[in-house]
Amino acid sequence: MKQAAVLVGRTNVGKSTLFNRLIGRGRAIVSAEAGTTRDLNQGIVKWRGIDFWLIDTGGSDPNANDPAGKLSVKQMERAVAKACVLILVIDGQTGLLPADRNLAQRLRKLKKPVILVINKIDSLSKRTSAEKISLGFKNTFLVSAQNGNGLGDLLDCVIEYLPPAAITEPKLKLAFLGKTNVGKSSLFNKLLKEERSIVLSTPHTTRDRLHDYIEIDNTLLELIDTAGVRRQLSKANRLEQQSVEQSLGALEEIDVAILVVDAADEPTWQEQHLGGLITEAQTACVVLLNKADLIPFDQRKNIIKKLGRFLPMLSFASILWVSAKDGEGVNKIIPEAKMAAADWGKTLDSKELVRFFNFLKKTKTTSKLPLKQLEQINTKPPRFLLHLKTKENPPWAIGQWVETKLRQFYNFKGTPVKVRLMGTRKN
Secondary structure: OOOEEEEEOOOOOOHHHHHHHHHOOOOOOOOOOOOOOOOOEEEEEEEOOEEEEEEEOOOOOOOOOOHHHHHHHHHHHHHHHHOOEEEEEEEOOOOOOHHHHHHHHHHHOOOOOEEEEEEOOOOHHHHHHHOOOOOOOOEEEEOEOOOOEOHHHHHHHHHHOOOOOOOOOOOEEEEEEOEOOOOHHHHHHHHHOOOOOOOOOOOOOOOOOEEEEEEEOOEEEEEEEOOOEOOOHHHOOHHHHHHHHHHHHHHHOOOEEEEEEEOOOOOOHHHHHHHHHHHHHOOEEEEEEEOHHHOOHHHHHHHHHHHHHHOHHHOOOEEEEOOOOOOOOHHHHHHHHHHHHHHHOOOOOHHHHHHHHHHHHHOOOOOOOOEEEEEEEEOOOOEEEEEEOOOOOOOHHHHHHHHHHHHHHHOOOOOOOEEEEEEOOOO
16 A cells, blocks of 8 residues: 555554544544454544555454454554555553564564654653663654654654655545444445455454545545444443444544445344434435345335335435345445435525426415525535515425425435425515
8 A cells, every 4th residue: 555654563552542643533442451453444644745544453463362353463464564664553651572572573574664653651751761662673752642742753754754645535435334243344345345344243343433445436435334333232341332432423524324234134223223313414325235135136125115114214315235245236335325425415506496496386285385585505415495475484394395396306315405494574
């Protein structure tokens, strides 16, 4: 990968805290629990006119026995192989451990620039003891990821190994949401065409909200994989609760929510809960019915009807049948999301507004209302204001009806449409 710096180190040395600090947002979960970070996490750092990718990795533990730990180590090794520069992070409070020395030895063999970062140096006494630490690398920095000390010098060093260039910001942000084990990570990997997100049968495999990027038709897209929402979250441990909270926070940043539903399972309150949150966030939405390989074609219509009864709040969303297993429908996900995002940001011109306003004046439902003017007041989602020459605001249901007709007229697909009716207080 061009222009990429990769954070490596054993567990609990502060890699994720450093990652969050350098990209300028709390994207990676930070916890005292060893092995909190499993997947790779990626973000853009901008420093002195140079942009580069920064990748956070799981703790380096070549002796990991659990499936998630083994896969995490493999992901780290793939990221390291593609990196331009490696940032080896060690814990300045515990000092050098055998695992640090072993990892340093492995990195030297790669013949790539390695920057040693001694983290958690937030006092003079810790700095004095940390200055004695040496692994023989040319560049060593004492920093505190927690309070930001020393990070400017570190970044100055990192960009010395990177070509001056700007990374294009993503034009479209998509997040995969859903309950546990519906196939979000598998679809995420399928789109990226690599095992980017760890996939296991155990619930809550994905912890961090994972960000990756894909370029299609010269457009950079940001894909976000999120932790699954399961039943009785209040009884889950704090780490899982934090994962879900962070994942749902993606709704504040994205253009399109991709709600993944297990088509082979009955809809549940988790889908309803997520549907409500998507509606509140007022993003565009595409619903994916995954595991289509298990559903005969003659049963699909009834499943869509049942889902519609569970998710009336997402009646505007596009629905796609997909299969992460055999690839059915996967190539339609991005085009459908792009169309939903386009309609989410659609602006009607004055001729279209006049045409629709004239329709309202002639049609039976609204022709007797004292209509005055229709204007579009915003996008993302499209918002309209229908003025009436009356001192009383008309029934809420009229606004719902106008929204439906706007959608029919101008093919708003995959996006909510909001219409507000307002009576004029002074004629």
